[in-house]
Amino acid sequence: MGSDKNQQPDRREFMRRLGGAAAYGVPVFVALGTARPASSAEPSPESNPERIAMHWEEAARHLISAERLGARMEFTERDWEIMAPAVKGLTPPIKRWPPDWCAIC
């Protein structure tokens, strides 16, 4: 994952770019859940930070886009069906959605 709070964007620069780049929309906040292995066959994501970072980033992007499509904050199986159009656009490195080791998927 590599990055940490020290790499947090500069607020003023972030706000300047934000105002110039995007139309205002309701802020989206999505709980991704807890990453943990679902079975012993899967490596713990904590032991593979690069992998969890990739999953995390993809999940963040796609859940937010799904939220914009009208899905709710708390996801049920039905929500995943609704989100399918966004999720199908997912590209490697995650080849299958959801990854086996993700507790929320």
Place this chain on the structure above:
Amino acid sequence: MARTYRLDVDLSRRAADRLHAGFARAGWSPTDEDDWDLFWGQGAPDPEAFISLGRGRRFNHFPGFAAFGHKGQLHRNLSAARDRLRHPDFYRFHPRSYSVPEDYDRWRVEADAGPPRLWIVKPPRGGQGQGISLVADPDEVPREGGWVVQEYLDRPHLIDGRKYVLRVWVLVASLDPLICHLHTNGVFKMTSTLFTSDPTSVDDLTIHLTNPSVQAAHPDVPLGSLNSDLHAYRRRLTEEGIDELALFGRIRDVVAQAVIACRDSALRQSRRVSTRLEGCFELLGPDILIDEDLEPWVLELNTFPSLEVSKEAEAEAAAVVRAAKDEMVADVASFCSLDAGEFPPSVGGFELLWPGSDADRFSRCFPLLRPRDRALAGRMCPAISSIEPFLSPKSSIEAHPVGEGLALREPHSGRMYALDSIGSAVWLCLADGLSPAAAIDELAAAFPDEPIRRIADDVWDLLSMWMEYGLLTALDSPGPDQGPESFLEKEGKHGIGQEPTARSA
């Protein structure tokens, strides 16, 4: 000129009768035209109905009413509040509940590990006992279909050896700020068959469910002997030497906690449909079970409380229940005659539940006391500080750039959260020590065409969620760059919005 109301054509005739009677008592006139002042809807309303709700008009639902009425959502809201507070005096009044299929595995582990017990299986929506069953064998619980499995409370307080449930009425007059009233009357509903918790009794619902529609199936017991109003119930308790005043104080306490637990979810869901909620209100019908220790349990909140009076009821009992419902409907109509934003301490039998003079007790039930809540509660209860807390990201939270925004990670639990670019901007403001009001100002400067009130509401929704998820901490003193100006001061400065005003009864 008399105000007019229009009833949804889907309402049953008996429910419509009670509404007509109640509204007539309050001086309202029915109409079938589109010039109504109040529309009383049945069933899930079309979102368009809220968007087109004109100024000065009333509608008997909020768009986010499911936060109260959907059994799974109620359970989630109450569980979240209990987990957040972790206080023995709060949120101990709801039976353990599980939404199937998502909670099935967790429930099954508990069901298999513990001693044999009864479970009550409910559909997520619906009323009058429809679709409800009791099961003793965990294998009989469906794995699919959105059912809610609830621990069966098998030690109820009994009257004449029978189980009973109290239906009370709550009027939610506003979601932001939250304003709600509890009616002094309600309906007492008893079963027809003597109570037993023997597992072999599960198929006889006349032992376990108090719904009149279920009890009507009993061949021998006249339904009228089973129902009454809360005044009669209180008299009966007094005759038995029970301190009914103390019991109803506890009922008031748990109902207030339950409504507050659902408020933020209802508000967020509502704002996704419409930002204009001034004309909306919600009549809730909480079902309260009293256990043998005389402690109240909130079973459901019910967003479509029955207004019907059973045709099978005996004349005398039916008259009592009918009068209670007519009185309550007339009180709702009287409330709707007030100007939007006006809230007296009582309207007929509806007495203020939140914010009352004891608002300091319940203020902790909110994930975050929003500015309008704080301003109103502070006027009703001097113990509520008018000073907004300073909100700061917890020091343990890691924030990582992801795409156009941030992702957050709480390292102790491993939980992760994603923020879009606007949410990230708010986070960065708080991380830099800005107050919520200053963060709203920064966003308003970035989006000058956007109404600041909308930005402010969105930011407070976000902050409330972050408090729910334990990502923020509230500080008594300002962070390095946080000034003393409150959100409402800022809102006043910008000349937008007025919070409701209190007036004498």
